[in-house]
Amino acid sequence: MMKKYAVCGVSKRAIGMFIKPMLETFSDTSELVGLLDNDAKRFSVCKQQFPEVEHVHEYDESQFEQMILDTKPDVIIVTGRDDTHINYILQALVHDLDVITEKPMATTAEDCKRIMDAELSSKGKVTVTFNYRYSPFHTKIKEQILEGKIGRITSIDLNWYIDTYHGSSYFQRWNRLRKFSGGLSIHKSSHHFDLVNWWIGQKPVEVFAFGALNYYGPDSELNPKSKEEDGFYCGTCKVRDHCDYYSRWNSRSDNIMVKDDHIDSSTRKTEVYTNYRPDQCVFDSEIEIEDTYTATVKYDKGALLSYSINFSLPYEGYRLAINGTKGRIETTEYHEPTRVPFPFPEQTIDYYPLFGSKETIHVVKREGGHGGGDPVLQEDLFLGINPVRPYNILSGSEDGAYAIAMGEAVWKSANENRPITIESLLNPSSVAT
Incomplete structure (x- = not known):
């Protein structure tokens, strides 16, 4: 039986783990009908990799209800930042939709209890992808x-x-x-x-x-810069050659080696997504x-x-x-x-x-x-x-x-x-x- 899927959070994990197999392996039983994210650049990255989904509707994170109305999915796939999972799961269960969510299901036990309670009164079922x-x-x-x-x-x-x-x-x-x-x-x-x-x-x-x-964090004995200094990025840091974490995995000719679950590892020397840097200093005080x-x-x-x-x-x-x-x-x-x-x-x-x-x-x-x-x-x-x-x-x-x-x-x-x-x-x- 053909099922329709909508993806909330168009991350690298969403593309590689769910969208790619839907298109290449399970196309007889699966159809992608909606993409939801707070950054339109993620839609572009997805559609550049898979031109066959060019027609799939795109929605901002505030347009969940509109996406349900327009696309009528059977299953919601939740693959955004961890703290966003709870909202999409609860909204899906209100609509009696099944949910496939990346781990962790939520970020607090309190939110997990909310999900289990919502599932009891819903026709939808939650599946957590503990692979x-x-x-x-x-x-x-x-x-x-x-x-x-x-x-x-x-x-x-x-x-x-x-x-x-x-x-x-x-x-x-x-x-x-x-x-x-x-x-x-x-x-x-x-x-x-x-x-x-x-x-x-x-x-x-x-x-x-x-x-x-x-x-x-700033108190690390491996910190090559002053403890009072914050806001550094590997791509522009003046002391990165003295940083063991950077030097271990990058040559001097590199600008930055992107290490991120939500950005393809081949992406280098660019900021791919809006207001998103995966090269923040590991010695910042906000950690x-x-x-x-x-x-x-x-x-x-x-x-x-x-x-x-x-x-x-x-x-x-x-x-x-x-x-x-x-x-x-x-x-x-x-x-x-x-x-x-x-x-x-x-x-x-x-x-x-x-x-x-x-x-x-x-x-x-x-x-x-x-x-x-x-x-x-x-x-x-x-x-x-x-x-x-x-x-x-x-x-x-x-x-x-x-x-x-x-x-x-x-x-x-x-x-x-x-x-x-x-x-x-x-x-x-x-x-x-």
Whole structure:
């Protein structure tokens, strides 16, 4: 059956993850009927890449109702800046429309509760695109757990590493302000929290965390300029050759290497979008989010998670161990191999029974973004959930809400130096009474 889609937030992610496959792979079942954004330049970028959507109607961010009236979509795809998700999701649900939203679903647990309440009174359904679930390594881990290989899960160790290329990009753009991103424990770590929640099939109950700003901001020991100076941009900075973050990823002849989820990486030496610079100084005083977290999470069925993330490291990837009453699963990933500055081993999954011989699993890999997860997620979105798969994988609003509540609990616990319950964030009225 043909479905009509309208996109709110014409970002690079929107173009690559949703619009491109709609046109090239799922054109028999999918039609793009509307584009909504606050910057007309984004429409031009999209239509330059895909001239076949030249006819698609364009709408300003204030024209959601008009877009619905004109185009009569079946599904709204939400892919703008994180803080804009809530408005488009709620408006879509009022019109009984299905929603596909990029993670994070919202930037606060309070807004997640609003979405879940709105969904209860709507015919529409919210789907959150947690694509990490779909990586072949991650689905294999899920299958091992479902097979009972490690028994009842007791603890999880997950240490995530973001390299200086990727990590610094968050501090060069809108993510550096909590009002836009919710902080990196929400924007980035919600991915990881959802993955753990899905793997173990348990719900988080309580979080205690520490956080710090160690690498970025004016007080960083890596800051090559005076702490009092603000408003610098990499493209015009006079001391950029003394900045390790710039020098590591750019040659002296470069003007600027754009690192941004919303701008094509081939775009250089230009400001592509209106009033938008992805090369703000990573040492500005307005930076208010953390770049380092450690957290302990208690789950409703007894599992304990030990989690850490660092946004300024020599390589990118993660180390994972899941322990149970029958054994242990381990794996290490080195992400973005072209940016790893040393030889690294191929990823495998090691299974250690509590009493027995170790098994090493070589997972069949797939092409595509997020470790081969994106193409499979797209099939579930545009063709319907794979009926052969024996377990649930596509995320809904509750999944999105728990992941974001965990992220909010992390930064609040770090700031307030106390444990935070998930219930107090997602259902504060019940806690108060």
